[in-house]
Amino acid sequence: MLNLDAERFATDRDHLCTSLRWKRQFIEAERDPAVPPTNDGLFWCMHTQTCIGPDGEVAEPGNCSSKSRACHGTGHCS
Numbered sequence: 001m002l003n004l005d006a007e008r009f010a011t012d013r014d015h016l017c018t019s020l021r022w023k024r025q026f027i028e029a030e031r032d033p034a035v036p037p038t039n040d041g042l043f044w045c046m047h048t049q050t051c052i053g054p055d056g057e058v059a060e061p062g063n064c065s066s067k068s069r070a071c072h073g074t075g076h077c078s
Helices: 002-008
Strands: 020-022 043-045
Touching: none
Parallel strands: none
Antiparallel strands: 020 043
16 A cells, blocks of 8 residues: 555656645755655645645646646646
């Protein structure tokens, strides 16, 4: 299960939506390799300011790296 979560929450993805935010973006500290990552899933969309994107789906890297998502990069759903 841990490997699935690690992949689901990985932020080093191609095409990751620029509107996705997570706590680590706002902490100015080097990552300590001695401390295991928490992968706690604290992600939000900057357009909705919640963990749910404008399209009603969960805002997390696993979902927000697909250009086929209606709101990807714009915050608007067509």
